[in-house]
Amino acid sequence: MADPAVPPLAVRGGRRGIPGLRLFGMTHGFQRATLIFGVVLIVIFLLAALLAPWIAPYGLAQNAADGVDFVRQQPPSGQHWLGTSVRGEDVLSRVLYGARTALYVIAVSLVLSLFAGVPLGLISGYVGRWVDRVLVLFMDAMFAFPTLLLAIVVSIMVAGGNSSKLGGVLSAAVAITVIFVPQYFRVVRNATVAVKNEPYVDAARVSGASTLRILYRHIFANVTQSLPVIITLNGAEAILTLAGLGFLGFGIEPTQAAEWGFDLNKALQDVPNGIWWTGVFPGAAIVLVVLGMTLVGESLNEVLNPLLRTRRGVDAAAPEQEAADA
16 A cells, blocks of 8 residues: 655644544535545444444354354344354344454554554664664565565464464454554655754754654654554555455454454355355445545545645635636
């Protein structure tokens, strides 16, 4: 995935409003509509993940109730709103618990990626010399690998055959982290190179400030303006990578945690028999969550990117100027 081209913004003084409302106020028209739609999808995903144990009608691997087994591959009905799977599990419950698993993996992978990629990017861009060359070479080598193949290799190394909930979530999160770290490193490193010779950085250096203080007090705030965009887009990519791992059989044991990619894999054999509900609903969950995060990420990119804001301002002013000239 290409890095969003978001130049760093200068830190402005003055009162700060609520960031979310301030960004929302900077949107208009179709862009605001897509942002609202994306936020709604993400909120639904978060609510489903956080409230899954309370709103799911059955357990994630439950295939019987009151001593009676569920009918396998039962179409959607009053008892099972989204039908049942080939193993007799309630599809709705699997979808809701799958959102919980996805949220765990996204949160862990993004936190690990930020804590690894951002400091390395700051150090590489500011220090330069052989440190920069070594880190850039290493990150480019990681970035050259196909993402899913790299995730599979890392997942096998981390899991060590352990497909429990903790082992599966951790292996998937670490595998996705290895993919994301070079992206954060490249964005932060390039932005650091661009601002490390600015007058305010030179002033801090002349005043005797330590390297650590300069990095985190004077540079960090000016090179991380694009991180919200990358985080939302990487959240979408994490969903797809997790689904790919589960689909290929490198996910989590189905009795330990629900995972949309694994459920899609098991639904393949149902397609020739006209059983559509076992694959449509997990697939729709993946599509909607990825769509929501992508819409929010693209909207934030247009809001935070000064070039795009300037272009929109010129485009908006052109009709008014033409009317005035007429």
